[in-house]
Amino acid sequence: MLKIEAVLQPSKLDAVKDALLEAGIEGMTILEARGHGRQKGHTEFYRGREYTVDLLPKVKIEMVVHDELKDKAIDAINSAARTGRIGDGKIFISRIDEAIRIRNDERGENAL
Amino acid sequence: MLKIEAVLQPSKLDAVKDALLEAGIEGMTILEARGHGRQKGHTEFYRGREYTVDLLPKVKIEMVVHDELKDKAIDAINSAARTGRIGDGKIFISRIDEAIRIRNDERGENAL
Amino acid sequence: MLKIEAVLQPSKLDAVKDALLEAGIEGMTILEARGHGRQKGHTEFYRGREYTVDLLPKVKIEMVVHDELKDKAIDAINSAARTGRIGDGKIFISRIDEAIRIRNDERGENAL
Amino acid sequence: MSFRTLMMLFLFVLPAHFAFAVAPAISNPSAPATQAQIAALQRAVQNAQTAGDNAWMLTSAALVLLMTGPGLALFYGGLVRRKNILGTMMQSFAMMGLVTVLWAIVGYSLAFGHGNIFIGGFEHLFLRGVSLDPNPDYAATIPEQTYMIYQLMFAIITPALITGAFAERMKFSSMALFLSLWSLFVYCPMAHMVWGFGGLLNATSGHIPSLDFAGGTVVHITSGVSALVCALYLGKRLGYPHTAMPPHSLVLSFIGACLLWVGWFGFNAGSALSAGPLATSAFVNTHFATATAAIGWTIFEWLHNGKPTALGAISGAVAGLVAITPASGFVQPMSALFIGLAAGFFCSFMVFQVKSRFGYDDSLDAFGVHGAGGTLGALLTGVFASCVINPIYGAGVPTGAIEGHWSQVLNQLAAVGISWGISVVGTLVLLFVVDKVMGLRVAPEHEMAGLDLSQHGEEGYDFNT
Amino acid sequence: MSFRTLMMLFLFVLPAHFAFAVAPAISNPSAPATQAQIAALQRAVQNAQTAGDNAWMLTSAALVLLMTGPGLALFYGGLVRRKNILGTMMQSFAMMGLVTVLWAIVGYSLAFGHGNIFIGGFEHLFLRGVSLDPNPDYAATIPEQTYMIYQLMFAIITPALITGAFAERMKFSSMALFLSLWSLFVYCPMAHMVWGFGGLLNATSGHIPSLDFAGGTVVHITSGVSALVCALYLGKRLGYPHTAMPPHSLVLSFIGACLLWVGWFGFNAGSALSAGPLATSAFVNTHFATATAAIGWTIFEWLHNGKPTALGAISGAVAGLVAITPASGFVQPMSALFIGLAAGFFCSFMVFQVKSRFGYDDSLDAFGVHGAGGTLGALLTGVFASCVINPIYGAGVPTGAIEGHWSQVLNQLAAVGISWGISVVGTLVLLFVVDKVMGLRVAPEHEMAGLDLSQHGEEGYDFNT
Amino acid sequence: MSFRTLMMLFLFVLPAHFAFAVAPAISNPSAPATQAQIAALQRAVQNAQTAGDNAWMLTSAALVLLMTGPGLALFYGGLVRRKNILGTMMQSFAMMGLVTVLWAIVGYSLAFGHGNIFIGGFEHLFLRGVSLDPNPDYAATIPEQTYMIYQLMFAIITPALITGAFAERMKFSSMALFLSLWSLFVYCPMAHMVWGFGGLLNATSGHIPSLDFAGGTVVHITSGVSALVCALYLGKRLGYPHTAMPPHSLVLSFIGACLLWVGWFGFNAGSALSAGPLATSAFVNTHFATATAAIGWTIFEWLHNGKPTALGAISGAVAGLVAITPASGFVQPMSALFIGLAAGFFCSFMVFQVKSRFGYDDSLDAFGVHGAGGTLGALLTGVFASCVINPIYGAGVPTGAIEGHWSQVLNQLAAVGISWGISVVGTLVLLFVVDKVMGLRVAPEHEMAGLDLSQHGEEGYDFNT
């Protein structure tokens, strides 16, 4: 089992979610995040003082999938989230050793 | 060392936390999340327009534990969070290579 | 590639971020969290009723880095976040198998 | 009130007097012209008096509505969990709609029609006969419709206060039906008995002259005691008291409490039904008691828990507002300072100690604040009422115990007893009926999901899009 | 208004009459003293009348400002997404600044100067001649500056209402320029025609006597119809209607709606320009219609979607406030109950069915509520106006269709038509001009980022530090 | 004020005059009757006058309380970080409680007793002698208790304004003690000198007649300058200025600013102490100056930073309200437009440039807005005061420099100097004393954790349950 973590522009969340569903990935968990990368932040003002906000709002989607769904998932995310501009986000993949469905204690790939 | 991530119904957080403490797991980090899975979302209304909210509020608990605590942790979570209904959540387990306590730079299992 | 996760006091976020940037780590994702550990919580009141809040506000920084940046990253975090008091937080390190830059589909270490 | 009434009577009597006195002066050619001028002036001065008094009463009516929405809605709304914020605010808002319609149809008639000593009857059904002229039974200088709309604002907030007791667990439809019935069967009779012309407890025309300037019995005891009955009847929220259920936004509660404070000037000073010195007196007393009650609760809590909370300070303020309500137009400013302080201590004690001892889930302390504070205030009114401020029994006639008129305390006790009685019985019966008809509580899974989603299909906040 | 005016005229006429009548009485040594006293009393009573009326009018002016800020700003602000909250509130706030300055310079003169039947002209440029004495053309008992500032508050909220239509996508600079021009070229002429002395549609001095007590045509049709034009001209928000754009805080909208309700008492009852019975009547009608409209919308929605939403209840209340506005000082309370109910049903129908059918993005339903509700209210005013409440055509002269004066409905239709016309044409022209000069919409990436960051360099909330 | 006072004097004088004039008329049988009618009318007209004026003054008192809670509490509360929201709001709320009690016991006496030119003394201890009759030294047509409670609302908000300077770092207990003492030792003497009968700077009865209609010196200079002293004495917040400390909710600040604007009508127009034309004038000037100041600050910022912020617009509005306060009942509307604009530019310049140059941490710019704006306003009052608006030195007697009375500017300078002096010295001494007794700042770890948790054991928001 693989864990796919994708950091995205918040405005792309809906599109990515739909693309994933279409690719057959139903289970996912979404976290609000702030990100720092090549994308420059923006300037805000407080009574004449300027300050830079370099942490930008992002969402992070985490999903644990069968190994063979990996490419489908990456493609779905890529195609739905890509604008070609800095800040589009990243995907990270790592290995998960065990999955358990709390409802009925199913384990392993059946639990996804 | 293992990382145990559990996605839960928010209302079960307190019970699970207490069960984990009883199982001897003290260190944990909690994140607000929204989840998608088999549990269907709900309908909301905005001036006559109906729309489906299919991301439901969840909490995610992350804890890094000694390998031998794995089963105790799973049992604690399972027993405290299970209602038997769809949406109870999932547990994912993966491997952690190193842990460091920032306060005193202790490393490895001592740092948990 | 390694994933470094650090749970910190929220007030140390800025310092840690700056230290990481100086150490050459640009890409990172920040999550709001609540933590439980050795640090005791605090008491709050609601109309004469006292209750303990044992989940304290924390931030979690996640960054995926080249293997050789590991020590620099740990040092940067340690030095910027350490006060020597309970609650300073933890660092966890695990392995990442793949990284993808959504913008241009770059893969692997180039994507960081 | 009485001072102004007297003065107006004087003006009404004058023309008659004049008709008689002037008769022999017919030979004076300027007299008729002068008399016409004087008659015109008398009309003009009445209009001017109406303008001043009506300006204040319309302002007061607006202020009392402000107390319910957004005041009380925010005060209560901030105290519940995030998932119930809209459901809680909607309970207040529903009263703004429903009670208004009921009042127009029959409520005003039941409360302020002539009827008998218990209830007003149907003479003003659909506001028949409630015109833009003054009704001297109630207020000689303002249009009766001003009086009617002002009293409506009281009828709106009273059931809304009860909602604090059953917060986070009652069905919207059942709540709407129950409180509508409550408004007709508990509030209207009680208002008639205390304020209605010829009512049993009416201070000037009743069998047991009791003093209740702005609603200690009519508003706060009825709502607070009914709240207790509701809390007991409906039972506790799921998880209470083991799960902490902290307020989701004390900021909203703080705003609400401040708006209650400001709006209460309309509630109490408006109850003078005129803009003269009595209104000033009620205004000053209201402000003073609120200040000392906030301090009193804060001190009690600081000693008790080691920290003065914001919730304590604002709860104390509300307790002071409640307790001074019946007394506001009867007592001296220094008495108001004392009444407030007493309310601050007493209500915090009730909420901190008594509730936890008995273990009922009066979720937002509607009983601890309104029931307890209202009862305390009603009794202390009998103690501190002064004919210097309000010669309701005639100039110089002792009014409260402090002036030697001890039996006033007994009258107050009677009024307190009757309002407790009607509230307990009425609420029990109505809850039982509504429970049979449609059930009272939401399903457990709806309670878990929150009223906002389950009852209204909405969420209070969406910060993710 | 008319009643008070009459009475004051009476007072003004008296001294003249007296000079004549008193002449032969010179031999009476007490007469001059008496007459001096009477003259002093006449002045004194005028002052007292002014005090009462002015107290209410200043209060009303404050209440109407409260409607815009924070009322409308919150009502609209809560309905947008989090990233646009400040931008939305700033649109209302900008009107509080800009329209004030324009009004002082030229707006008041254009609206209430004598001029012709369409526009007031420049006689009051820089408020020249607008003094602290009453101007009997408009209000005989209050300083003209009171009238001026009260009317200014109407001129502020009207363009602010439009902003609901182009929420979340218009440049701040363009919005400021467009609405400033709109205020001069649409609002001022319309106000002059309906309320200006000698205006085309003025009820007492115009060619087509139309009834608009507090702004059904002048305020709500102009803003609502212009809103529709804006929504069509600017086009939809990115992602509309496929992406859900739920309100980020119905709590803010709820507070805003309650403040609108309370403030509207100043809007409608203040339009009596005095604190007498007519103000009471408008106050009562306002409250009644709001209640039934909230109920009406809620019922419609409950049947339609199966759940009564908080947004529905507060939207209904606003719809009722809109619809009763032109009628508030003309109709009986029971008519107000009906008008409100009709508005609740009609406006919810417009918003639920008509908008989705045509597919325009009137983001916060400025047209569905103000355009539709204003039109409905203007017409129903012609139906239900009663000379018992307001003998605007003389005591006992039939006023509305319900009293047999059917042609009043035609006059109302004319007023509705003219206000639709001027709004459509004026708004189109001004949008076109501003679009050419500087563009109207923010860049797409700015729309994505939100108005707060892109237009103002700020965020509404920062809960992380 | 003066106009009304004159008129009332006239009324009071009349009866005497009449007693004399009427004597020979005894033979006329109708005269006594007529005279009785006239006497009754004189009383009636006084009552009517009181009703109108009192209606406005009670409304104004409520509005001024609304300025502190929730107005200022929200304005300041929104600007701090999330962890300090309750602590910040509680500082304002504590003043609503504490200053009220102090005022009842001794404060009113110190400020408005007769005493000497510096302080009022103890004649009204526990409000002895402060009755429901008018006190013609201050306001001839309203109960003295109305005057007392109205002035109390000023005494509440003034220390609350200071809290902006030491936001996020002062102990609750120390804050309560310090501001209580400040209220007695700085506010009361200053109020006496400027507004107290016989006070040194009193416009009509003092040695140095200075003009301060509603509190430019008494309220804004004292609070603003004391704020600066506090900021310097307490030192910077941990992390200032390196760490960004953005407002946690500009939405709350926006609501607060709007409520300040609305409430300020009570503050300024209420300072006419009557509901006549002078109140209108102050109302209009207040609104005009606020509008131009909001625009002025926005323009300055737009040029300076390239973006007009919402915080800038509302800060400008507050600056305008501050600057017009002393001038509001003295100047023409066009002067008000100018004063506002000047305040918008000047205060934004002070906040943007001067503060950063000197580097003190006046956290919420209490000095930059109130100190600077109050000083500017006090001086400009001397320039623009006009006897057409307020013939305070007699009808037609030149008042401000613009009418040739240049020395008024010197008097204003003296008042400014004295208020700066008493504020600097008084605040320093009191801070020193409280610091010795109990310390001023919270412990660093408490500052990190926030005032809400460390001082009150609560959190402002809990969105997780």
Ligand SMILES: Nc1ncnc2c1ncn2[C@@H]1O[C@H](COP(=O)(O)OP(=O)(O)O)[C@@H](O)[C@H]1O
């Ligand atoms: N090495 C990393 N580790 C963790 N998160 C990262 C890393 N690099 C980027 N991110 C996340 O991805 C987001 C987008 O990165 P950015 O460099 O702006 O975009 P891109 O590389 O697509 O131009 C960042 O805001 C951050 O949240």
Ligand SMILES: Nc1ncnc2c1ncn2[C@@H]1O[C@H](COP(=O)(O)OP(=O)(O)O)[C@@H](O)[C@H]1O
């Ligand atoms: N494959 C997955 N990867 C990540 N999170 C998941 C996955 N499957 C489920 N989840 C999380 O678990 C929650 C519960 O899943 P759901 O399918 O509704 O319940 P059940 O446990 O009954 O199968 C989801 O809302 C989601 O947050």
Ligand SMILES: Nc1ncnc2c1ncn2[C@@H]1O[C@H](COP(=O)(O)OP(=O)(O)O)[C@@H](O)[C@H]1O
């Ligand atoms: N085993 C763990 N797994 C996950 N998070 C942990 C673990 N231990 C600690 N944490 C996180 O680190 C934070 C600090 O831990 P704590 O024990 O209070 O501090 P210290 O580093 O001084 O031992 C906790 O609040 C929690 O969020």
